[in-house]
Amino acid sequence: xxxxxxxxxxxxxxxxxxxxxxxxxxxxxxxxxxxxxxxxxxxxxxxxxxxxxxxxxxxxxxxxxxxxxxxxxxxxxxxxxxxxxxxxxxxxxxxxxxxxxxxxxxxxxxxxxxxxxxxxxxxxxxxxxxxxxxxxxxxxxxxxxxxxxxxxxxxxxxxxxxxxxxx
Amino acid sequence: xxxxxxxxxxxxxxxxxxxxxxxxxxxxxxxxxxxxxxxxxxxxxxxxxxxxxxxxxxxxxxxxxxxxxxxxxxxxxxxxxxxxxxxxxxxxxxxxxxxxxxxxxx
Amino acid sequence: xxxxxxxxxxxxxxxxxxxxxxxxxxxxxxxxxxxxxxxxxxxxxxxxxxxxxxxxxxxxxxxxxxxxxxxxxxxxxxxxxxxxxxxxxxxxxxxxxxxxxxxxxxxxxxxxxxxxxxxxxxxxxxxxxxxxxxxxxxxxxxxxxxxxxxxxxxxxxxxxxxxxxxxxxxxxxxxxxxxxxxxxxxxxxxxxxxxxxxxxxxxxxxxxxxxxxxxxxxxxxxxxxxxxxxxxxxxxxxxxxxxxxxxxxxxxxxxxxxxxxxxxxxxxxxxxxxxxxxxxxxxxxxxxxxxxxxxxxxxxxxxxxxxxxxxxxxxxxxxxxxxxxxxxxxxxxxxxxxxxxxxxxxxxxxxxxxxxxxxxxxxxxxxxxxxxxxxxxxxxxxx
Numbered sequence: 001x002x003x004x005x006x007x008x009x010x011x012x013x014x015x016x017x018x019x020x021x022x023x024x025x026x027x028x029x030x031x032x033x034x035x036x037x038x039x040x041x042x043x044x045x046x047x048x049x050x051x052x053x054x055x056x057x058x059x060x061x062x063x064x065x066x067x068x069x070x071x072x073x074x075x076x077x078x079x080x081x082x083x084x085x086x087x088x089x090x091x092x093x094x095x096x097x098x099x100x101x102x103x104x105x106x107x108x109x110x111x112x113x114x115x116x117x118x119x120x121x122x123x124x125x126x127x128x129x130x131x132x133x134x135x136x137x138x139x140x141x142x143x144x145x146x147x148x149x150x151x152x153x154x155x156x157x158x159x160x161x162x163x164x165x166x167x
Numbered sequence: 168x169x170x171x172x173x174x175x176x177x178x179x180x181x182x183x184x185x186x187x188x189x190x191x192x193x194x195x196x197x198x199x200x201x202x203x204x205x206x207x208x209x210x211x212x213x214x215x216x217x218x219x220x221x222x223x224x225x226x227x228x229x230x231x232x233x234x235x236x237x238x239x240x241x242x243x244x245x246x247x248x249x250x251x252x253x254x255x256x257x258x259x260x261x262x263x264x265x266x267x268x269x270x271x272x273x
Numbered sequence: 274x275x276x277x278x279x280x281x282x283x284x285x286x287x288x289x290x291x292x293x294x295x296x297x298x299x300x301x302x303x304x305x306x307x308x309x310x311x312x313x314x315x316x317x318x319x320x321x322x323x324x325x326x327x328x329x330x331x332x333x334x335x336x337x338x339x340x341x342x343x344x345x346x347x348x349x350x351x352x353x354x355x356x357x358x359x360x361x362x363x364x365x366x367x368x369x370x371x372x373x374x375x376x377x378x379x380x381x382x383x384x385x386x387x388x389x390x391x392x393x394x395x396x397x398x399x400x401x402x403x404x405x406x407x408x409x410x411x412x413x414x415x416x417x418x419x420x421x422x423x424x425x426x427x428x429x430x431x432x433x434x435x436x437x438x439x440x441x442x443x444x445x446x447x448x449x450x451x452x453x454x455x456x457x458x459x460x461x462x463x464x465x466x467x468x469x470x471x472x473x474x475x476x477x478x479x480x481x482x483x484x485x486x487x488x489x490x491x492x493x494x495x496x497x498x499x500x501x502x503x504x505x506x507x508x509x510x511x512x513x514x515x516x517x518x519x520x521x522x523x524x525x526x527x528x529x530x531x532x533x534x535x536x537x538x539x540x541x542x543x544x545x546x547x548x549x550x551x552x553x554x555x556x557x558x559x560x561x562x563x564x565x566x567x568x569x570x571x572x573x574x575x576x577x578x579x580x581x582x583x584x585x586x587x588x589x590x591x592x593x594x595x596x597x598x599x600x601x602x603x604x605x606x607x608x609x610x611x612x613x614x615x616x617x618x619x620x621x622x623x624x625x626x627x628x629x630x631x632x633x634x635x636x637x638x639x640x641x642x643x644x645x646x647x648x649x650x651x652x653x654x655x656x
Binding site: 004005008009012015016019020022023029032033036039040043046047049050051052054055058059062063066067068070071074075077078104107108111112113114115116117119120121122123126127131132135136139140143147150151153154155157158159160161162 | 168169170171172173174175176177179180181183184185187188192194196197199200201203204207210211214215217218219220221222223226228229231232233235236237239240241242243244245246247248250251252253254255257263
């Protein structure tokens with residue numbers, strides 16, 4: 001087990017534990033959000049191991065550093081209290097959940113033991129900002145423009161939705 | 168380097184946890200966070216496969232990473248608008264519980 | 274290799290965090306006293322020797338260590354305990370990419386006085402700056418106190434707004450130096466360029482050769498003056514220093530997010546703010562003021578000149594010393610500047626802070642990127 005493999009499994013375990021922490025943290029929405037931050041930072045670590053350096057930096061700067069702060073901001077603004085898991089018909093729900101977990105487990109075993117081709121050796125500078133930037137602005141420039149239009153629409157929409165009524 | 172199937176397995180597990188969050192939690196903000204977790208799982212799958220095919224021709228070499236950047240952009244836009252909706256909902260009903268906005272349910 | 278990294282890290286922690294940050298608390302008191310025409314704190318003494326008040330940081334630390342650690346009733350204990358750590362660690366860890374000295378060659382080994390010089394150095398600073406928001410936000414939430422909550426909310430909005438401007442303000446620097454590595458940026462500023470060169474490259478007016486001695490050091494501030502001003506403003510707002518200290522506005526919301534903290538936990542918040550002052554000084558010095566480079570005296574000149582008389586080894590050692598002292602001098606000047614700004618300007622109102630970010634700095638930084646790109650297109654990259 002090389003050091004990189006140990007790192008990957010450590011980050012994977014951390015991501016899973018904090019994702020479950022987000023799921024099961026019923027009493028405190030802020031604690032759930034912080035668990036999500038831990039998940040995202042450990043995923044950024046895995047991205048670095050997968051040679052996607054710029055994407056890892058953007059994951060931390062945008063996802064962990066701005067989006068979850070936005071969640072925390074709304075939680076604090078609305079001063080939310082405790083939550084509960086959905087009640088409802090206990091035994092049918094629990095049986096269905098158990099069956100789903102078993103089926104998902106079988107699929108998971110099949111996925112993990114699949115024989116995928118060996119990862120190719122990446123060229124130098126793969127995933128760095130230089131080559132990815134060139135690719136973004138030459139081959140995928142239309143996507144970048146559409147993304148900027150989408151963000152403009154989102155900004156306008158969010159401002160209008162959160163405004164108080166103009167009366 | 169780990170086998171890419173392990174990366175995809177991790178992505179599948181995270182996706183399932185996200186789906187469980189969307190299906191069972193009643194707090195709208197936690198549902199939105201579970202959706203973010205699902206998007207992250209999908210990003211991980213994209214990057215895993217991008218790493219696997221890293222020596223394909225130069226035009227398509229960064230398909231996975233560019234798609235992940237677009238997913239992050241869409242997630243940011245969706246969170247902004249979604250939280251705006253949450254704030255409006257809270258102003259109208261004084262609660263972010265999903266069961267309080269079930270007027271259209273039969 | 275790892276030994277080198279450990280030595281540099283220990284040096285940073287001992288010198289910068291352990292010695293420089295407490296001295297800055299003394300600077301704050303003395304500089305404000307000088308600016309306000311009073312004496313300042315000078316009573317702390319050891320057997321009657323007051324040393325101009327330099328013992329006050331030590332007295333402060335002893336006082337903070339001996340205070341009772343109060344966790345408010347109804348507060349989330351775990352979050353209350355770890356928030357100061359989450360606020361302090363990014364400030365200290367940011368020193369990992371700031372270069373204290375240049376790149377020196379001793380035979381076939383290369384010594385580079387920076388802990389790490391990764392390809393994405395500047396992005397690392399932004400990433401950990403984004404994570405520093407959580408310490409403040411969690412401190413505000415977990416204190417179970419209305420004023421803390423207000424301070425935490427103001428802090429989160431202010432910090433994530435100014436992160437955007439901070440990033441955009443340095444895109445111009447990034448374009449001019451064509452690299453994100455901070456050590457490479459400092460190396461690129463180790464030279465000079467013709468003062469009247471812009472006439473030649475932009476407008477095609479030939480500059481007579483006898484004017485070639487009129488040169489400026491190739492510092493970032495001469496290439497990107499507007500970027501320097503915007504970055505300094507944005508990163509001071511990110512640090513929540515006055516005049517941007519609405520999150521801890523003492524006269525409005527008592528102490529804001531660090532209201533319910535006492536003893537060394539408050540000391541950690543306080544210290545992390547001062548450590549970030551040094552980080553800001555180091556970053557601005559590296560990107561805009563040439564870092565460790567001595568103006569008009571490049572490394573090659575020193576090693577060539579002194580080396581021909583005293584030998585290359587001695588010349589390189591002298592170079593290391595001179596570069597380190599130059600960097601420290603620039604850091605001290607920038608710390609003085611931040612302190613002067615803090616004690617001159619009154620606190621901005623919260624809506625003024627947000628207006629400044631979104632309505633003034635953001636359009637200006639976008640215009641800066643556009644103009645820089647235009648100039649680079651016409652003139653070619655700097656040389």
